[in-house]
Amino acid sequence: MKLLIAEDDLNIRQGLKALLETEGYQCIEAADGDQAWQLYEQQQPDLVLLDIMMPKQDGYALCRRIRQHNEQLPVIFITAKSEEIDQVLGLELGADDYIKKPFGSREVIARIRAVTRRCLRQSSGQSDTENFNMDGLEIRPAELRALRGDQMIELSLRDLKVLRLLFENRGKVVDRDALFNHCWGRNYLANSRTLDQHISKLRKAIELNAKEPRIISTVHGIGYRFDN
Amino acid sequence: MNDRHYEQQLEEALLKKRTPLLLAVIILLPMLLLAWFGVRLQLDQQQVATHQFKNLVESRLQSIDQQLQGHFFSLQSSFIPQAGRLHSETGGQYDADSLRRFINRSAQVQQMFVLSAQAERIFPPRDQPLNRQEQNFVELTRSLLLTPERFTAPTTDPQVTPGASFEQAVSSVSNDELYSGQLRSSSPSKSRYAPAADAVLQESGLQESESLQQDSPHGWIAWYAETGLQHIFWWQDDAGNTLGFSLNSARLLSDLINYLPDSSAAETAYNSAEIQLIDNGSEVIYSWGGYEQNGQQKPVQLLPLSHPLGSWRLAYYSATQQPVATSWLGLASLLLLLTAGLSTLAYLLYREHNRELHLAEQRVNFVNQVSHELKTPLTNVRLYAEMLENELPLEEEQSLSQRYLGVINSETQRLSRLIDNVLSFSRIKREGTAIRQQEGVVDDCLAQIIQTFTPAMTERGISVRFDGQASARCLFDAEVLEQIINNLLSNCEKYAAAGQFINICSWQQHVAEEWYSYIRIRDYGPGIKYVEAEAIFTPFYRISNKLTDGISGTGIGLGLGRDLARAHGGDLILECLSDKVTADSGASFLLTLRTPLPEADSSPSQRSENPL
Numbered sequence: 041m042k043l044l045i046a047e048d049d050l051n052i053r054q055g056l057k058a059l060l061e062t063e064g065y066q067c068i069e070a071a072d073g074d075q076a077w078q079l080y081e082q083q084q085p086d087l088v089l090l091d092i093m094m095p096k097q098d099g100y101a102l103c104r105r106i107r108q109h110n111e112q113l114p115v116i117f118i119t120a121k122s123e124e125i126d127q128v129l130g131l132e133l134g135a136d137d138y139i140k141k142p143f144g145s146r147e148v149i150a151r152i153r154a155v156t157r158r159c160l161r162q163s164s165g166q167s168d169t170e171n172f173n174m175d176g177l178e179i180r181p182a183e184l185r186a187l188r189g190d191q192m193i194e195l196s197l198r199d200l201k202v203l204r205l206l207f208e209n210r211g212k213v214v215d216r217d218a219l220f221n222h223c224w225g226r227n228y229l230a231n232s233r234t235l236d237q238h239i240s241k242l243r244k245a246i247e248l249n250a251k252e253p254r255i256i257s258t259v260h261g262i263g264y265r266f267d268n
Numbered sequence: 269m270n271d272r273h274y275e276q277q278l279e280e281a282l283l284k285k286r287t288p289l290l291l292a293v294i295i296l297l298p299m300l301l302l303a304w305f306g307v308r309l310q311l312d313q314q315q316v317a318t319h320q321f322k323n324l325v326e327s328r329l330q331s332i333d334q335q336l337q338g339h340f341f342s343l344q345s346s347f348i349p350q351a352g353r354l355h356s357e358t359g360g361q362y363d364a365d366s367l368r369r370f371i372n373r374s375a376q377v378q379q380m381f382v383l384s385a386q387a388e389r390i391f392p393p394r395d396q397p398l399n400r401q402e403q404n405f406v407e408l409t410r411s412l413l414l415t416p417e418r419f420t421a422p423t424t425d426p427q428v429t430p431g432a433s434f435e436q437a438v439s440s441v442s443n444d445e446l447y448s449g450q451l452r453s454s455s456p457s458k459s460r461y462a463p464a465a466d467a468v469l470q471e472s473g474l475q476e477s478e479s480l481q482q483d484s485p486h487g488w489i490a491w492y493a494e495t496g497l498q499h500i501f502w503w504q505d506d507a508g509n510t511l512g513f514s515l516n517s518a519r520l521l522s523d524l525i526n527y528l529p530d531s532s533a534a535e536t537a538y539n540s541a542e543i544q545l546i547d548n549g550s551e552v553i554y555s556w557g558g559y560e561q562n563g564q565q566k567p568v569q570l571l572p573l574s575h576p577l578g579s580w581r582l583a584y585y586s587a588t589q590q591p592v593a594t595s596w597l598g599l600a601s602l603l604l605l606l607t608a609g610l611s612t613l614a615y616l617l618y619r620e621h622n623r624e625l626h627l628a629e630q631r632v633n634f635v636n637q638v639s640h641e642l643k644t645p646l647t648n649v650r651l652y653a654e655m656l657e658n659e660l661p662l663e664e665e666q667s668l669s670q671r672y673l674g675v676i677n678s679e680t681q682r683l684s685r686l687i688d689n690v691l692s693f694s695r696i697k698r699e700g701t702a703i704r705q706q707e708g709v710v711d712d713c714l715a716q717i718i719q720t721f722t723p724a725m726t727e728r729g730i731s732v733r734f735d736g737q738a739s740a741r742c743l744f745d746a747e748v749l750e751q752i753i754n755n756l757l758s759n760c761e762k763y764a765a766a767g768q769f770i771n772i773c774s775w776q777q778h779v780a781e782e783w784y785s786y787i788r789i790r791d792y793g794p795g796i797k798y799v800e801a802e803a804i805f806t807p808f809y810r811i812s813n814k815l816t817d818g819i820s821g822t823g824i825g826l827g828l829g830r831d832l833a834r835a836h837g838g839d840l841i842l843e844c845l846s847d848k849v850t851a852d853s854g855a856s857f858l859l860t861l862r863t864p865l866p867e868a869d870s871s872p873s874q875r876s877e878n879p880l
Binding site: 058 | 640643646647648650651652654655658661680681684747
C-alpha cells in the first residue's frame with residue numbers, strides 16, 4: 041500500500057515515514073500543498089495523510105481537490121488545534137479520520153490500520169485477502185489480524201506479506217534476499233539486522249513459544265521456512 | 269455548534285460596542301443637561317434684557333414726553349399771568365383792541381377768544397367786522413364754542429380711562445377730534461388717578477406766586493381742524509368769562525422741537541436708536557438719533573404723548589439687538605468646546621481601554637500560541653522516542669535504555685496532558701465546550717488510560733485496582749473522559765502516593781430514561797477537608813499546606829474536570845466520606861457522565877469506531 045504523507049515539519053514527516061515503512065507501507069513525502077497534489081496525481085497513493093497547516097495549499101483545499109478526483113480515497117487529517125477538529129468533522133470534507141498532535145506511534149498505526157482494513161475489505165475477493173492457516177494460527181489478511189483460538193493478534197502489512205510468502209512457499213526455504221525484496225521492496229536500504237529483528241518481533245507475536253518457533257523456522261545462512 | 273459560535277460573536281460585538289456607547293451616554297447626558305440650562309438661562313437673560321431695554325426706552329420716551337410737557341407747563345405758567353393781566357387791564361371787559369394788541373404782541377398766541385359766562389362770544393367780537401384771520405378762527409372754533417361746558421376743570425383726570433394705559437380719555441362729549449384736559453403730572457410713576465389739578469401743578473414744581481390765577485380754572489384743548497392740530501389754552505376769570513389762547517402751530521412745533529435733541533446729535537445714548545415724533549396723520553414731524561431705520565422696521569416702543577399732544581406719538585426704533593445673537597453664539601461655542609473637550613477625553617479613555625483589552629487578548633493568544641507551538645516539538649519527541657523504543661533489541665528484561673525511554677515517553681505524555689489542560693481551560697473560558705460523542709465502551713477507554721498511567725504509578729509505588737462495570741456500548745467523548753480521568757489520576761499521583769492504592773470502579777444505569785456512566789476514583793492519601801470540597805474546583809485554587817509545597821501544578825485540573833463533566837451532561841464531585849479527616853482517610857471523586865445508548869437502527873459510520 042502506498043501512503044502519501046503531506047506535512048511541512050521535516051521531522052514529523054520523516055518520523056511518520058519511518059514508522060509507517062516499518063509497518064510495511066510504501067511512503068511518499070510532500071512538504072507543501074502543491075507538492076502534495078503533484079505527487080498525488082503522479083503516484084496515485086492508496087491513502088493520504090494530510091497536515092492542515094501547510095504552505096501553498098492547506099489541508100482542506102487539498103482534500104477537496106482530491107475528493108473531486110476520487111471520492112473513495114481514504115484521507116486522514118493531522119490536526120494540532122481543536123478548532124481544526126471541529127472543522128474536519130463539521131465541514132463536509134469527506135475526511136475519514138483525524139489524528140491529534142501530539143500523537144503516539146500507536147495511535148497513528150491504529151488509525152492507518154483501520155483504514156487499511158476498509159481498503160482491503162473493499163478489494164476483497166482477491167486471492168491475497170483470503171484467510172489461511174499456519175500451524176493453528178488463522179491469518180486473516182483482510183482484518184490485519186491473526187487468530188489463535190480466541191486470542192486476537194494484530195499484524196502489520198509487512199507481517200502479512202512475510203507470512204503469506206512463507207505460506208505460499210511452504211515447505212521450501214525462502215532466502216533472505218527474496219524475503220527482503222518481496223516484503224521490503226528492492227529500493228529499501230536497510231542493514232542486515234532489519235530482517236532478523238522483524239522476524240524476532242513477529243515470532244514473539246504469533247508463536248506459542250518464540251524460542252521454539254514452529255511457523256517461522258530459521259534456516260541458517262539461507263533464510264526462513266514454514267513447515268506445514 | 270455554529271449557532272453558539274455566532275451567538276457568542278454577537279455577544280462579543282455588543283460587549284465591544286458597550287464601552288463606546290457608555291462613554292457617549294456619559295458625555296451626552298450632562299451636555300444635554302448643560303445645554304438645556306444654558307438655553308434656559310439665555311432665554312431668561314434675553315427676557316431680562318428685553319425687559320430692561322423696554323424700560324429704558326420707555327423711560328427715555330417718557331422723559332421726552334416730560335420735556336414736551338414742560339414746554340406746555342411753561343406756556344401755561346406764562347399764559348396764566350398774561351390772562352390775569354388782560355383781565356385786570358381790560359377791567360374784565362376784554363375789549364377787542366386790547367386783545368388784538370395782545371395777539372399781535374404774542375409770538376405764541378395766534379388767536380384768542382373770550383366767552384362770557386353765559387357762553388356768548390365776546391371776542392372775536394360779534395358786532396364788529398372781523399379780519400380774515402378772525403373769521404377763519406370763528407369758523408374753526410364754532411363747534412368748540414358751542415359747547416362751553418368743556419371749559420371746566422374736571423373732577424377726575426380726563427386722562428384716565430378705567431383699564432387704559434397711555435390712552436387719551438375721551439371728553440364727556442364723545443368727540444374723537446377733541447381732547448380736553450389738564451396737563452399730566454411730571455412723574456409718570458405716580459398714580460394715574462391724579463388728584464385735582466392743584467396737586468398736579470404743585471408736583472410739577474411750578475411757582476405758587478400767582479396762586480390766585482392758579483386757582484382759576486384753566487386747561488388745554490387740542491383739536492383737529494382742517495389745518496391740523498390746534499391747541500387752545502383756556503382760562504376762566506372769577507366772573508366766569510373764559511379766555512382761550514389758540515397757539516401758533518408753527519411756533520409751537522418749532523418750540524417743541526427745540527426741546528428735542530439735534531437730529532444729527534452724536535449723543536451716545538441715541539447712537540443705536542432713532543426716535544421719531546409722529547403726528548396724528550402718521551407723518552414724521554421730526555426725528556433724531558444715530559440710527560436710521562429702514563421703512564420696514566417696526567418701532568420698539570410707541571409712546572403716545574400726554575395731553576395736549578395726545579394724538580401724537582413718539583416712536584423708538586433700534587438697531588437689532590446684537591448682544592443677544594452674540595450671547596447665543598457664546599453659549600453655543602461654550603457647549604461645543606466642552607463637548608469637544610469631553611469627547612477627546614472619552615476618546616483617550618476608550619483608546620486606553622481598547623489597548624488594555626488588546627493586551628489582555630494578546631496575552632491569552634500568546635498562551636494559546638505557545639501551547640500550540642509546543643505541540644510540534646512534543647510530537648516529534650514522542651514519535652521518535654517510541655520509534656527508538658521499537659529499534660531497541662528485544663530482550664527479556666527491561667534494559668536501561670528501555671527504562672530511560674519509558675521515562676521520556678511518560679514525561680512527554682505528561683507534558684501533552686498539561687498542554688491539553690491549558691488549552692482546554694482557555695478555550696472553555698472563551699467559547700464553551702463542544703462534546704464530540706462517538707460510540708465506544710467506557711471501560712475500554714478507562715483501561716487504556718490506566719494502562720498509560722501504570723508506569724508512573726508503579727514508579728511511585730501506587731497500585732491501581734480497576735473494577736469496570738461500564739461495558740455497554742454507548743455514546744461518549746473519549747477525549748473528554750480521558751482528560752478528566754487524567755487530571756484525577758495525576759492528582760492521585762501527586763498527592764496520594766502515601767496511600768499506595770487507588771481504587772477505580774465504574775458502573776452504568778438508567779436515570780430518568782437516560783443512560784449514565786459513573787466512575788469513582790478513590791485514594792487513601794491525606795484526604796480533603798469537607799470545608800474545601802467546593803473550593804478545590806475553583807480555578808487556580810490549591811490546598812496549601814506542607815503537602816503541596818514543592819508539588820508542581822497549575823490548580824486548574826479539577827475545575828476543568830468539572831466543567832468538562834458538566835458539558836458532558838454530568839458532574840464531578842468530591843464525595844464526603846466521613847466527618848473526620850484523618851491522615852489516611854483519602855479522597856473519593858465521583859464522575860458522572862451522560863452517555864446515551866446508541867440508536868438501535870443507526871448505521872455505524874466509518875468514523876464511529878473507536879479505533880483504540
